[in-house]
Each structure stands twice: as structure tokens, then as C-alpha cells.
Amino acid sequence: MSIKTLLAALVLTAAPGLAMAECSWGANHQTTMSCAEGSTWDATTQACVPVVSS
Template identity: 55%
Template sequence: MKIKTLAIALALTAAPALAYAEGCSYSKQKQAMSCAAGTAYDSATNSCLPVST
């Protein structure tokens, strides 16, 4: 009975760490920048700048 209880306690302790490790690839994903109409994204300044035509 002690071994079973110890195994369950270990599993419950390790579960959050394993779940966090599985989902930590969020920093590798990039979201596309969207600008308002009449502006364009400038990667040098990391902002939307007005387009002059």
C-alpha cells in the first residue's frame, strides 16, 4: 500500500511540470503583424508607418 501511495503522490507532483514542459514552445511561434488601412509594417522600427502614394 505504501508503494502505491508513493507512486500516486509522485505522479501528482510531476504532472504540472510535465504539462508545462509540453506547452512551452509558445516563444517559437510568431504572430503576424497587422496594420490599419493606409499603413504598412516597418521591421526596422517594429511599427506601422503611413504609406505615401
């Protein structure tokens, strides 16, 4: 196997892993929070709190 073929195979093997790492590097991951009916998400306490209606 020639050096060029070996290097091409190495690059093609490593490229998907590097591309995947680049996409998520430094990104803030967010999740969707759903609360039960009658409550809402409070970002300060990071919990579901009951909705107060007056």
C-alpha cells in the same frame, strides 16, 4: 498509503505542469500585429509605417 500509490499520485500531479513547460520551452513566441488602415507593419523598425503609393 503504500509507496507505489504515493509515487503514482506524485507523477499524476506533476505531469500536467511538466507537459505544459515542455510545449513552450525554447519556442519563439510570436504575436500578430495589426496596423491602422493605410499603414503596414515594418519588421525592420518594428512599427507601423504609412503605405506609400505612387
